[in-house]
Amino acid sequence: MAIEELPENVVVSKLDELASWCRKNSLWPMPFATACCGIELMATGASRHDLARFGAEVFRFSPRQCDLMIVAGRVVMKMLPVLQRIWQQMHEPKWCISMGACASTGGVFDTYSVVQGIDRFIPVDMYIPGCPPRPEQLIQGIIDLQDKIQLEGTVGGREFDLRARQQRKRSLVELPIVKTSGLILPR
Amino acid sequence: MAVRPEVIAALESQFAGIAPSEFRGQTRVTVPAAQLLDVLTTLKQTHDFDLLVDVTCVDYLNYRDATNRFGVAYLLANTTTAERLTIRVMLDEPNPAVSSVVSLWEGANWLEREVWDMFGIHFEGHPDLRRILLPDEFTAHPLRKDYPLQGRGERHNFPVLTRGEG
Numbered sequence: 001m002a003i004e005e006l007p008e009n010v011v012v013s014k015l016d017e018l019a020s021w022c023r024k025n026s027l028w029p030m031p032f033a034t035a036c037c038g039i040e041l042m043a044t045g046a047s048r049h050d051l052a053r054f055g056a057e058v059f060r061f062s063p064r065q066c067d068l069m070i071v072a073g074r075v076v077m078k079m080l081p082v083l084q085r086i087w088q089q090m091h092e093p094k095w096c097i098s099m100g101a102c103a104s105t106g107g108v109f110d111t112y113s114v115v116q117g118i119d120r121f122i123p124v125d126m127y128i129p130g131c132p133p134r135p136e137q138l139i140q141g142i143i144d145l146q147d148k149i150q151l152e153g154t155v156g157g158r159e160f161d162l163r164a165r166q167q168r169k170r171s172l173v174e175l176p177i178v179k180t181s182g183l184i185l186p187r
Numbered sequence: 188m189a190v191r192p193e194v195i196a197a198l199e200s201q202f203a204g205i206a207p208s209e210f211r212g213q214t215r216v217t218v219p220a221a222q223l224l225d226v227l228t229t230l231k232q233t234h235d236f237d238l239l240v241d242v243t244c245v246d247y248l249n250y251r252d253a254t255n256r257f258g259v260a261y262l263l264a265n266t267t268t269a270e271r272l273t274i275r276v277m278l279d280e281p282n283p284a285v286s287s288v289v290s291l292w293e294g295a296n297w298l299e300r301e302v303w304d305m306f307g308i309h310f311e312g313h314p315d316l317r318r319i320l321l322p323d324e325f326t327a328h329p330l331r332k333d334y335p336l337q338g339r340g341e342r343h344n345f346p347v348l349t350r351g352e353g
Contacts, residue, residue, distance in 0.1 A: 077342045078322045084348055112329050112338025113321070115345075122348045160350040 020153030022148040023067070023093060030066035032083060035073025037100040037132040044135040046089065056142055063089040068145075072101035072132075075181040087122050089140045093157050095125045095149070097141055100132050106129065188269045190214040194234050202226055208308040215273035223276050224286045227261065231291055237290070242298035244306045248332040257283050259308060271289060279309065287313040307332035 006051055013061070033041050038082050051057045060066050063086045087096070098118055101107035102185040104127045106116035118124060125148065152159040195207045197319045198216065205226065206217040218226050230236040240262040255277035276285050287310040288295045297312045300319040302307035309329035310316055318325065325341065327334055 077345075080345055084345070087348060110335055112334070112341060115342050120343070120347065121345050123350050 002184050004046045012169070016154045017150070018155070019155045020150045022165035023153060024149040025055040026050045026069040027054075027095075027142065027146070028058045028066045029056055029068045029070050030063055030086065031059050031061070031070055031072065032086065033070075033072040034075060034079065035100075035102060035132075037103070040132045040135055041070060041072045041099065044138045049135040049139065050169055051139065051142070054139065054142055063087075064091065065096045068092055069094065070099055070138075071096065071103040072099040074107060074109055075118055077115060080115050080121060082120075083118065084122060093153070093160070094137070095145060096123060097126045097128060097138075097145065099128045099138060100130055102131075104129070104147045127164065188271065190270045190272050191268075194272075197234070198226065198229070199337055201229065204229070205337065213271070213273065217275045217277065217314070220276050220278060220285045222262050224291075227263075227274065227291055228276075230263060230272070234265070234266045234269055236262040238266050239292035239295055239298070240264050240271075242295055242302055243286075244302045244308055244330075246306060246330065246332045257306060259285060259302065261288070264337060266274075282309065282352055283307070284309040284311055286311050287316075288311055304328070305333065 030036065030046075031041055033039075042094070042143055044056055045059055051158075056068065063069075067090065069087060069090060071083065078171050096118075098104045102109060102116050104124075110116070110155060115121065118126075126141050126145045130137050131139075189209070189212050193230040195216070197215065198205060199207065202222055202225070204219050204222065206216055208217070216226075223317075230254070232304065241260075243260050243262075245258045245260065247256060247258060253341045259278060261274040261276075263274065264270070278285060282304075287299055288301065289310075290312070296313070297319055299313055300315070300317060300331065301309075301312060302308050303313075303316055304318045304320050305328060317323070321329070327339065327341075331337070
């Protein structure tokens with residue numbers, strides 16, 4: 001039976017898009033603030049820059065309640081096991097923002113104790129440059145992450161499956177060339 | 188404030204082998220390691236240097252005109268007269284060791300643990316000589332000059348978490 005006509009208050013969508021829309025507008029950040037980037041992170045959450053406009057103002061210090069880890073500041077080798085344990089305690093689906101030069105690359109601290117980029121040891125979804133980044137940059141990073149969640153997100157979290165991500169996109173897979181008589185297709 | 192000359196004179200008459208000197212109004216005394224605890228006990232009990240400001244260390248590897256590898260410095264202060272005095276002990280490898288002063292100043296506990304952590308100076312008689320800043324499994328003493336700035340791979344030696352293991 002075909003539907004003749006939809007009422008005006010009904011929207012047809014995909015469940016994946018609906019779930020991603022809910023998730024992206026209700027990010028709960030876990031502030032892993034270890035240095036001066038943490039001050040900018042606090043300013044972002046405060047009234048002047050008002051992260052609540054983007055639905056991510058509910059900072060929780062318990063990893064069980066969060067789905068967005070914001071690593072703000074340098075991570076030393078004594079702190080990295082703590083970071084990894086907190087990341088593992090967060091529930092799926094979860095995302096990670098590497099905020100600032102130190103979290104992303106180690107920054108100017110090219111020394112024995114500072115980890116040279118947290119993406120060596122935990123997955124990172126968004127990198128924010130700056131030393132430290134201004135709150136506007138962090139907000140832009142969160143907006144970009146929201147776009148990424150909307151575009152890639154699935155209900156079952158298939159976008160986090162590494163093997164599926166590494167498979168070639170269907171549009172990039174070479175289709176077999178059908179030879180027709182008398183026509184030579186260029187390779 | 189510079190130390191009164193009679194304090195230095197009393198020290199010199201009591202202990203042979205100590206070498207006082209002065210630089211820009213600041214007095215420092217170099218003491219043999221064996222006499223350190225006696226000198227500091229005298230300074231605290233007789234001359235009223237009641238505050239241990241800091242215990243720290245310098246690695247003189249490749250330093251010009253240096254004859255000893257390490258110099259452990261004790262910064263003392265007399266809170267009544269505001270005098271400040273630096274006591275130095277020169278130590279050498281292997282096994283640089285000096286007696287602990289925790290029995291005189293309780294506050295030396297963590298200060299000596301930091302010097303042990305960063306320079307590997309062994310403080311004999313310390314009640315709890317563990318690392319204080321670096322993790323326990325760290326093997327080197329990174330403020331020594333022969334330790335490379337970027338380490339020996341300690342910062343890379345961690346498991347890698349991927350999405351699947353989250």
